[in-house]
Amino acid sequence: MASGRDFPFTILDIADLLRLNIRRRGGSRVVYADCPICGDRRGKLGLYPEIDTWRCYHCGECGGMLALYGKAHGIGNSEAYQEICNALEVGAPGREYTPKAKVETVPDAPQTQRASPQEIHRTLTVLLTMLTLSPAHREHLRAKRGLTDEQIQGFGFKSTPPAYQCRAVAAQLLKQGCTVEGIPGFYLDGGGRWRAKFYQRTSGIVILLRGVDGLLQGLQIRLDHPIKKVGDPPEKSGIKYLPFTSTGKPMGVTSGNPIHFVGDPSSRVVYVTEGALKADIAHALTGRTFAATVGVNNTKGLDELFAFLRRNGTEEIVEAEDMDKFCNPNVSRGASKVHELALKNGLKCRRLVWNPNYKGIDDWLLALRRKEMKKKEREQMNFKEMYLNGMCPFGYIDGCMDQWRNRPDLKMSAAVYLGLDHEEHKMFLHEPASLKERLDSQRRTQKFRVFQLTREGIRVHDFAFRGTDFLHKAGYEQPPADSYQLVYDGELVHPREWTENNVLERIFSLCNDDLPTGYQGHSLSMSDIVELYDGDNRDFFYCDEDGFTPVRFDAEQAAPMGEADGDE
């Protein structure tokens, strides 16, 4: 067998492709990882970069790099070689190995005509029947996205197939009488055979893009591992979604950036956002009708869609692009385009503004739902917890006693039910006033104020709705108070043992979504200032990316409350 040095990749590239879990490094000579063949998870697989070989000290398998990839996927060495070259986007041996984030094109590769909408729908529908949804992806959709199994099935989400099945998938489609030429995502490989363009490196959740007519127009992949461009700063999150396309590949075809539509095609109001998955989730949570562009500036298809919707009875478009429309010029441009196209087609258009702590409308809706669950939790608090948190007057204890007497569960004592210890319970029975005094000594009142950037301030400052990193980058050591305005002055009651941080977190949840009476601003979010005060003691905190950061703030410079400077 040829030595590893003849290959345009190394065993560490293979480890990367296989996403091996690296446990430890023994100098430059050996790297220990979990074995993809026997599944051992204690790092018994030794990878030897100097000689590009490997050995598992648990199952005893060993060999060259192709065998590692081949055995992990159950394929032979030559197929493994093709697959690795494809996945790493490297060519013939000898060529310099340059991993690139998104080199998807072969120069001057002949492209083909897009197939008809019906053909695309048919092929993609059959393709989806060949795919499954992995347990990890299902769990993501359930836990992180709040979807039920029924909804997941309804939307038809799948997982991308392993890369080595790409040719078999195309062959199977052809066998079933489907067209593959002209279907986005399919192309002719070097051996003159059709294949579907799924790579190991771009594995993820397959999202379906449906037109307003219900036909599948294309697919999108939510990547398991976001792709970063070479030279991107580490804090940049990378590309999370890729269209399923074969642009630039021999006989490939573009995805065409279709508009995804979910809901009722004759709905009076249609919401427009960016991202098909986001639209699906928002639709699942609200039952409302959504249209989604793939990429915030791919608004081309909206013109035709709006014309169709207008004829179908739609009257109003609600633009619900991500909240970073206020600080991201790219998003803001896309949002303006939605307005322009809606007006052009005789539709009313308004902008949806929600709690800026949630970037996308789906995050916001999901948070509202979680909040309802939190409210249910609060209903389970006992009397003492509620009183120490200022959620009820002392007299509420009598109501709690009535509830206790009417409980079907007779085992719980009144003291436990109320949250009182033995001594407190005795006080309650004999001398309620002394119990009140005792509980009052266990809680305290914290006065606080909230300052937010004025609308002008939001326009002018890049750190609006962002953390102190951005504040500093914008050239400020401390937040510029003259761009701020007082929006709330109130107080909160809390258990005495609470730390300052507990108090700030509580203020955060208090000033979110369901705002207190007299509160004049938006939900408390990054770049806001919270002041805790008590007589002459004044402490200021910047609402930061991760909690609160103490800052100096010259509150006298901030605009007073009450002069609302015009809503849009």
Ligand SMILES: [Zn+2]
């Ligand atoms: Zn093993």
